Amino acid sequence: MHGVNAIFYVIVLIMSVVVHEVAHGLAADSQGDPTARYAGRLTFNPLKHIDLVGSILLPTFLILMKTGFVIGWAKPVPYNEGNLRNKKWGTILVASAGILANIGLALIFGTLFRFGVQLGFPAYDALAPHPLYVITGAIALVNLILAFFNLIPVPPLDGSKILFALLPRRFARMRTYIESFSLVLLLLFIFFFWPKLVPFVGNLFGFITGV
DSSP states (O other): OOHHHHHHHHHHHHHHHHHHHHHHHHHHHHTTOOHHHHTTOSSOOGGGTOOIIIIIIHHHHHHHTTOSOOOOOOOOOOOOGGGSSSHHHHHHHHHHHHHHHHHHHHHHHHHHHHTTTTTTOOOOOSSSOOHHHHHHHHHHHHHHHHHHHHHSOOTTSHHHHHHHHHSOGGGHHHHHHHHTTHHHHHHHIIIIIHHHHHHHHHHHHHHHHOO
């Protein structure tokens, strides 16, 4: 991945994680918690969401190391579970909103990729792809990666919030203990387990786009 492609993918990643976080905030707001709105986080301005490590340094490092995958995150949108009308299902909805937003973007842009010829663009050529395929393919792939990455039940990813919201209250102490090691667990997952899931995401990308 040369420099221009690397910058392009980081930009797509940043905008995708921004959509992800705004979706969390909108879901929380709809469930009675205006914390994100009061904090000025219901905006698509990336400067309000960028996390130095998760949005810039980690993706750039993964690209430079030629790992074959790019992942990252933005600053979490603040919300107060105590404000939610239904703490259990409200928490699940808020945690799921970002994932669903990324899946929605992947389906929209993946479908545009798949039906490029019907839209009047030349057939896909892997050696010299039309900009339509470069842009829609990148957006679809990055958002698929984000969706499945966040589904993993490892703190602080959304999958862990969904899991612990579904578990009985007696697991609350275990949640607190596990979350105290969240950064270590997340880095271990990224470097040792996530690469094993990348082929599955690639197959799903192929199924959606027809490549």
